[in-house]
Amino acid sequence: MTLPRLKRSTLGDDVYDSLRAAVLEHTLAPGDRVNIDALARDLEVSPTPVREALARLESEGLVRKRPLAGYTVSPLLTRAEFNDMFDMRLLLECAAARWAAERATPEQRGTLVTEAARTVEGGDEHAWHAAFTALDAHVHDLVAQASASPLLRESITRLHAHLHLHRRYFPYAQTAVTNDEHQLLAAAISDHDPDRAESAMREHLIHARARHLVAFDE
Amino acid sequence: MTLPRLKRSTLGDDVYDSLRAAVLEHTLAPGDRVNIDALARDLEVSPTPVREALARLESEGLVRKRPLAGYTVSPLLTRAEFNDMFDMRLLLECAAARWAAERATPEQRGTLVTEAARTVEGGDEHAWHAAFTALDAHVHDLVAQASASPLLRESITRLHAHLHLHRRYFPYAQTAVTNDEHQLLAAAISDHDPDRAESAMREHLIHARARHLVAFDE
DNA sequence: CCTTCGTAGATCCTATAGGATCTTTCCTGT
DNA sequence: ACAGGAAAGATCCTATAGGATCTACGAAGG
Incomplete structure (x- = not known):
C-alpha cells in the first residue's frame, strides 16, 4: 500500500513557486530590480523566506545577485x-x-x-x-x-x-x-x-x- | 584598463563556500543531519545566512530538505x-x-x-x-x-x-x-x-x- | 557646462525572540 | 516482552528590529 506521500510545504517553498512563476510570466520583467522588503509586504510574509527563495532562484540562474546591492531578474539571453x-x-x-x-x-x-x-x-x-x-x-x-x-x-x-x-x-x-x-x-x-x-x-x-x-x- | 573586479562578499556566500567544502570533504558525512542553529553557533553567524546557503546547496542536490524536519546531507549515490x-x-x-x-x-x-x-x-x-x-x-x-x-x-x-x-x-x-x-x-x-x-x-x-x-x- | 563632493534616503544584511512542529523517550496496558 | 500512547525536549519556521552599505540627488568648484 503506497500512500500519495502527503505534501507538507513551507512558506519558503510557496514563495519560491510564486516568484518563479512571476519571473517566467514576465510579471517581473528581465532586468527589473527585486526589492526584498517590498516583495515580503506584497506576499504578506517576512523577508526571510523571500531571501531563501531568491537564493534558490539565483542558483538556477533566473535572478542575479549583486552583494550589498540587491537582486535583479536575469536579463534576456544574447x-x-x-x-x-x-x-x-x-x-x-x-x-x-x-x-x-x-x-x-x-x-x-x-x-x-x-x-x-x-x-x-x-x-x-x-x-x-x-x-x-x-x-x-x-x-x-x-x-x-x-x-x-x-x-x-x-x-x-x-x-x-x-x-x-x-x-x-x-x-x-x-x-x-x-x-x-x-x-x-x-x-x-x-x-x-x-x-x-x-x-x-x-x-x-x-x-x-x-x-x-x-x-x-x- | 581592466581592474580585477573587486570582490565584495556577503556572509551568506562565505557560509555557502564553507558548507560546500565541508560536505565535499566529508566533514559533514552523507546522511548526517544538519542542525541550523548548531551550525550558526559554530560558524559564529546568525541562522539566516546559514539558511540561505542551505537553500542553494539543496538546489544543487548536495543536501536534502524535509519540511519542518531539517536538512540532511545527501546520501551517496546508489x-x-x-x-x-x-x-x-x-x-x-x-x-x-x-x-x-x-x-x-x-x-x-x-x-x-x-x-x-x-x-x-x-x-x-x-x-x-x-x-x-x-x-x-x-x-x-x-x-x-x-x-x-x-x-x-x-x-x-x-x-x-x-x-x-x-x-x-x-x-x-x-x-x-x-x-x-x-x-x-x-x-x-x-x-x-x-x-x-x-x-x-x-x-x-x-x-x-x-x-x-x-x-x-x- | 561639466565634474566632484557631500548628504539624505532607501535598501540590504545580520541578529534576536517567539510560536509551531517533529523526534525521542518513557510509561502504561495487554 | 511488546505494542501503543503521551509528554518533554530539541529543532525548525517565521516575524521583527537595528546596524552597515549602496544609490541618488543636489550643491559647490573648476
Missing part, C-alpha cells in the same frame, strides 16, 4: 547565449529522444503520442499562445521523463526555464509545423526506433532555433 | 544513480572534448597539455589521494572550459560535485592509467582532432566507471 542554449538542447534532448525510444514504458509511449496530437483551442491570442507554449514544454518533458534518466531530465528542465523567458518574443505563426514535428517524434519513440527518434528531435530543434532566431534581428 | 551519472558524463564530456578540439584557444591547448602531464608528489596517502582527485577534476574542468560553452561547463561542474562525494571510496591504485588517458585526451585536443578527442574521452570515462564500480560490490 544571441550567442541563445545559440549556446540550443546547442545544449540538441545535445541533451537528442539523447533523451534516443533513450526514450529504447527505454520508455508502454504507458509513456501512449501518453506521448496522445499529447503530441493535442491541439490548443481558441481563446484570445495571448492565452492561446501561453497554452501552446505550455503544451510544447509538456511534450518535451514527457520525452525527458521517458528517457529514464533523472539527471538528464533535470538538466533539460533547467534549460527550458531559460527558454521560457523568451517565449513572449517567439513568432506566433508556424505552430502547426511544430505540432507536426512533435507527432513525428512521438511516432518514432512509440515505434522503438532510436535513430529515427534522435533525428526527428534534431530536425525539430534545428527548425525551432531558426524560427526563434528571427527575434534577435532588429 | 549503483543505478552512479551509472546514470556516468551516462550523463559520457554525454556531456564527450561533447566537451569534441568542442574543445574544435574551438580551444592556443593558450588553453597549452595549459591542458601541461596540466595533463603533471603528476602528484609524495606526502601521506590521504593527502596524496586528495591532491590526485583535485588534479583530475582540474583537467576535466579545463576541457569543459575550452569547449567555449558556458552552459556545458556549468552542467559538468554540477555533476563533478556529486562525483567528488564518492572519491573516498575510489581505488587508490590505477592512477597511472588515469594519467595516461588524460595525456591522450590532451594530445588529441591539442592536435585539433575532434574525433580522436571524443573517443579518448569516451574510453577514459568508460574505464573510469569500471574502476569505480568495484566500490559498489560488497
Whole structure:
C-alpha cells in the first residue's frame, strides 16, 4: 500500500513557486530590480523566506545577485547565449529522444503520442499562445521523463526555464509545423526506433532555433 | 584598463563556500543531519545566512530538505544513480572534448597539455589521494572550459560535485592509467582532432566507471 | 557646462525572540 | 516482552528590529 506521500510545504517553498512563476510570466520583467522588503509586504510574509527563495532562484540562474546591492531578474539571453542554449538542447534532448525510444514504458509511449496530437483551442491570442507554449514544454518533458534518466531530465528542465523567458518574443505563426514535428517524434519513440527518434528531435530543434532566431534581428 | 573586479562578499556566500567544502570533504558525512542553529553557533553567524546557503546547496542536490524536519546531507549515490551519472558524463564530456578540439584557444591547448602531464608528489596517502582527485577534476574542468560553452561547463561542474562525494571510496591504485588517458585526451585536443578527442574521452570515462564500480560490490 | 563632493534616503544584511512542529523517550496496558 | 500512547525536549519556521552599505540627488568648484 503506497500512500500519495502527503505534501507538507513551507512558506519558503510557496514563495519560491510564486516568484518563479512571476519571473517566467514576465510579471517581473528581465532586468527589473527585486526589492526584498517590498516583495515580503506584497506576499504578506517576512523577508526571510523571500531571501531563501531568491537564493534558490539565483542558483538556477533566473535572478542575479549583486552583494550589498540587491537582486535583479536575469536579463534576456544574447544571441550567442541563445545559440549556446540550443546547442545544449540538441545535445541533451537528442539523447533523451534516443533513450526514450529504447527505454520508455508502454504507458509513456501512449501518453506521448496522445499529447503530441493535442491541439490548443481558441481563446484570445495571448492565452492561446501561453497554452501552446505550455503544451510544447509538456511534450518535451514527457520525452525527458521517458528517457529514464533523472539527471538528464533535470538538466533539460533547467534549460527550458531559460527558454521560457523568451517565449513572449517567439513568432506566433508556424505552430502547426511544430505540432507536426512533435507527432513525428512521438511516432518514432512509440515505434522503438532510436535513430529515427534522435533525428526527428534534431530536425525539430534545428527548425525551432531558426524560427526563434528571427527575434534577435532588429 | 581592466581592474580585477573587486570582490565584495556577503556572509551568506562565505557560509555557502564553507558548507560546500565541508560536505565535499566529508566533514559533514552523507546522511548526517544538519542542525541550523548548531551550525550558526559554530560558524559564529546568525541562522539566516546559514539558511540561505542551505537553500542553494539543496538546489544543487548536495543536501536534502524535509519540511519542518531539517536538512540532511545527501546520501551517496546508489549503483543505478552512479551509472546514470556516468551516462550523463559520457554525454556531456564527450561533447566537451569534441568542442574543445574544435574551438580551444592556443593558450588553453597549452595549459591542458601541461596540466595533463603533471603528476602528484609524495606526502601521506590521504593527502596524496586528495591532491590526485583535485588534479583530475582540474583537467576535466579545463576541457569543459575550452569547449567555449558556458552552459556545458556549468552542467559538468554540477555533476563533478556529486562525483567528488564518492572519491573516498575510489581505488587508490590505477592512477597511472588515469594519467595516461588524460595525456591522450590532451594530445588529441591539442592536435585539433575532434574525433580522436571524443573517443579518448569516451574510453577514459568508460574505464573510469569500471574502476569505480568495484566500490559498489560488497 | 561639466565634474566632484557631500548628504539624505532607501535598501540590504545580520541578529534576536517567539510560536509551531517533529523526534525521542518513557510509561502504561495487554 | 511488546505494542501503543503521551509528554518533554530539541529543532525548525517565521516575524521583527537595528546596524552597515549602496544609490541618488543636489550643491559647490573648476
